[in-house]
Amino acid sequence: GAGVSQSPSNKVTEKGKDVELRCDPISGHTALYWYRQRLGQGLEFLIYFQGNSAPDKSGLPSDRFSAERTGESVSTLTIQRTQQEDSAVYLCASSYRTGGRSNQPQHFGDGTRLSIL
Amino acid sequence: GDSVTQMEGPVTLSEEAFLTINCTYTATGYPSLFWYVQYPGEGLQLLLKATKADDKGSNKGFEATYRKETTSFHLEKGSVQVSDSAVYFCALTTDKLIFGTGTRLQVFP
Numbered sequence: 001g002a003g004v005s006q007s008p009s010n011k012v013t014e015k016g017k018d019v020e021l022r023c024d025p026i027s028g029h030t031a032l033y034w035y036r037q038r039l040g041q042g043l044e045f046l047i048y049f050q051g052n053s054a055p056d057k058s059g060l061p062s063d064r065f066s067a068e069r070t071g072e073s074v075s076t077l078t079i080q081r082t083q084q085e086d087s088a089v090y091l092c093a094s095s096y097r098t099g100g101r102s103n104q105p106q107h108f109g110d111g112t113r114l115s116i117l
Numbered sequence: 118g119d120s121v122t123q124m125e126g127p128v129t130l131s132e133e134a135f136l137t138i139n140c141t142y143t144a145t146g147y148p149s150l151f152w153y154v155q156y157p158g159e160g161l162q163l164l165l166k167a168t169k170a171d172d173k174g175s176n177k178g179f180e181a182t183y184r185k186e187t188t189s190f191h192l193e194k195g196s197v198q199v200s201d202s203a204v205y206f207c208a209l210t211t212d213k214l215i216f217g218t219g220t221r222l223q224v225f226p
Binding site: 056110 | 151153160161162163166212213219
């Protein structure tokens with residue numbers, strides 16, 4: 001497909017387990033973003049990758065959260081020792097990036113709905 | 118830091134009513150401004166954008182004008198339809214995308 005693909009679409013796990021979420025960006029998009037959307041709330045920025053630059057991790061809520069991206073392809077978001085407060089929809093987005101400004105629109109995946117029991 | 122403030126919802130309207138959803142922003146530099154829409158059960162989609170002051174973004178009958186003097190980017194539509202029922206997010210970017218909390222629009226026939 002041509003869009004951003006995320007997997008799994010739903011994940012239910014027990015408190016304390018580790019989870020790994022995957023994002024396949026649109027081919028050619030150099031920028032990749034992860035967001036969290038709790039029920040009834042807005043989007044919360046987590047982390048941003050741009051090419052080979054060091055990622056912007058300023059939104060990660062704790063050291064239990066980490067993310068990796070290989071080149072300009074797939075990214076994985078890992079949450080260790082999950083807590084109930086981690087329950088949310090995790091959204092991935094990708095975009096082109098021109099110069100020093102990200103005025104290109106971001107294209108979002110459908111998200112992974114994570115439920116921690 | 119950069120931030121976006123949009124009116125709380127839900128906004129409840131009858132079909133064919135006029136819609137305004139207010140959005141104001143705080144940013145250093147010169148952000149680009151966006152409206153995204155999330156229809157029930159679907160992912161986020163870009164609705165419209167404006168990249169510099171006085172630009173007007175428009176799509177599907179929706180419009181928003183980048184007002185630097187009032188730091189606003191209000192979303193308007195002259196005549197809403199039931200199919201416009203969704204959550205609307207205002208966002209800005211200078212480096213990374215910053216979203217408002219979203220405004221739920223409910224349109225009744």
